[in-house]
Amino acid sequence: MDAETNPDIVNDNDRSLRDFVRMIRTYWMGALLIIALSIASGAVWTLFQPQVFEAKATGIVQAPRGNDPSNAYSSEALSKSQAASYATVATSLAVAERVEKAGVVKQSAGVLLGRITALQPQDTVLIEITAKGPTGDSARTLADAWITAMSEQIEAIQGNDGVIGAQNTKFVSVSKAATPNSPVSPNVIIALVLATITGTLLAIAYAVIRQHLDRRIRSADVLEQRYGTSVLGTIPMNPFLRKGSQLLSQLTETSTESRHASFAMAESLRELRTNLSYVDVDNPPQVFVVTSPNPGEGKSTLSANLAETLAVNSGKNVVVIDCDLRRPTLSKIFNAVEGAGLTDVLSGRAELQQVIQPCGDSEKLWILGAGRIPPNPSELLGSRAMKELLAALGEQSIVILDAPPILPVTDAVVLANSADGVVLVASARNTTYEQFGRAQQLIKRGGAHLLGTVLNRVPTSGQDAHQYGYYGGTYYANEETPATTATAQPSDESTVVEGDSATPIAAATPLAAPEEATSRRTVRRSGH
Missing domain, CATH: 3.30.70.1130 (EIF_2_alpha)
Structure with missing residues (x-):
């Protein structure tokens, strides 16, 4: 069977060609430098060769x-x-x-x-x-x-x-012999042609070696092909989030570049929200963990902005919980009052209604901070109290659990057993394939359900943008800024738990009784 009768052969050939072109475009600067040096070396060589x-x-x-x-x-x-x-x-x-x-x-x-x-x-x-x-x-x-x-x-x-x-x-x-007018050696044209061919071969070898040695994730397609996981979304890099607030809704930069970056990221977040709803159409995930293989890969920023997007577009209550009990960051991202939080609820020092906080003007977005840093984070996250809390919240809200990175500690795997699944965040040009593979194995070995992968901080310009499968960075350049949520500020009436005393900070979202919620939650999750 040949390529004309077997479309799989054609697809494989096309894929190989695309991979080759992608490799050259990735390392084109080094490859071009090698070719230029080879041609220059050939030219210099001809200058120092004796004429014959x-x-x-x-x-x-x-x-x-x-x-x-x-x-x-x-x-x-x-x-x-x-x-x-x-x-x-x-x-x-x-x-x-x-x-x-x-x-x-x-x-x-x-x-x-x-x-x-x-x-x-x-x-x-x-x-x-x-x-x-x-x-x-x-x-x-x-x-x-x-x-x-x-x-x-x-x-x-x-x-x-x-x-x-x-x-x-x-x-x-x-x-008789005639006097020749030009030398036969060195032949400049032949020397330069050979130098160009040699340089091209060396450039290809350089690109192949670099690609083999560079184990960083550079393609969303490779994640699907190599690990069999679905890519739920690619989130473009937004440098303006690092300069100021980490929430799109709080950006004050009004330059054209900032608007382009914000539109691109907002659209990618909406696409991620849609893809999450299609993971299981009959039983879409209500409680899911967001984690990454390593620290510093943008999972907390992604969790916060995804929570805002869900609150605005899903029509449901959204609760985002800072489950990184070792290095909590969500309270700072949302400008929430720091103090008592999740650990105080789990240990019985506070009620949920006393520590959960609304975010800004939104009536559907809530944040539950980490609370006091405990000596035993894994035990708390895997406790019965945690399961009951998530079951109760998941009955009436979408719950996003911002978990610690999965490779350094086991907290995310422990937490995933109480959730509907895990969203694994990988940072483009940062996370390696080996790190991603180990993280995926830990999730599966822990018995958790991997909902899919999000490739974060994807380049939006240059050759890398096409390589990572991102093309729409300026599509919304002339649109109005999409509304998300206002700056998250606790209400004036809010207070936090101090010591062992607590006063309700706000009227929290209605919660089902823990026993009733746990029962319904178990039935719903059994459908997976």
Whole structure:
């Protein structure tokens, strides 16, 4: 079966070609530099090579014919047979010594012999002598002198042979050498062509080696092909989030670049929200963990902005919980009041309604901070109290659990067993394939459900944008800024738990009783 009848072969070939082009576009600067250096090296090499000129003189073998016309054919045959022998004489040391003794060219016989090439064209009585020299005149002089010395050497050989006698053949010059105007070496064009070919091969080898050694994730397609996980979304890099607030709704930058970056990220978040709803159409995830293989890959920023997007577009209450009990950050991102939080609820020092906080003007977005940093985070996150809390919240709200990175600690895996699944965040050009693979294995070994992957901080311009599968960075350039949520500020009436006393900070979202919620939650999750 060939490519014409098997579309899989065509697809594989197309994929291989795309991968090759992607590889070259990724490392094009280094590859181009190698090619340029190779061409420059070839040009420099030609400058330092000595020039070589070639001159060609031709001699002919003549046999005596006599007065009988019938001897013409035999004379011609004799000349041809002798020409083959004389071609051997032409490259003998004896001829070179005669040229040296003549003093026409001031070099030793061995050196002179290395400058000569003899050729007898097939089925002719001609012998071509090609001489090389540093100048055109020296090459011409050597070629002519060689013909003369060769003729003398042949006469000397025949003079010592009494058998040939009167039928001795002669070797005479038929064409004097002309002075060449240009050198035959170095050939600049050939040298540059070879340098270009060599540089291209080296550039390809460089790109292949770099791609093999560079284990950072550079393609969303590779994640699907290599690990069999669905990519729920690609979130473009937004440098303005790092300069100021980490929430799109709180950005005050009004430049064109900032607007483009915000629109691109907002649209990607909406796409992520939609894809999450299609993970399981009958039972879409209500409680899910957001984690990443390593620290610093943007999972908390993604969790916060995804929470805002869900609150605005889903029409449901959204609760985002800071489950990173080692390095909590969500309260700072939302400008929430820090103090009591999740750990206080789980340990029984506070009620949920006392510590959960509304975010800004939104009536549907709530944040539950981490609270006091405990000595045993994994035990708290895997406790029965945590399961009951998530079950109760998940009955009426979408719950996003911002968990610690999965490779350094086991908190995310422990937490995932109480949720509907895990969203694994990988940072483009930062997370390696090995790190992603280990994180995926830990999730599966822990018995959790991997909902999919989000490729974060994807480049929005240059070659990398196409490589990561991101193309729509400026599609919304002329649109109005999409409304999300206002700056998250606790209400004036809010208070936080201090010590062992607590006062409700706000009217929290209605919650089902823990026992009832747990029962319904278990039934719903059994559908996965």
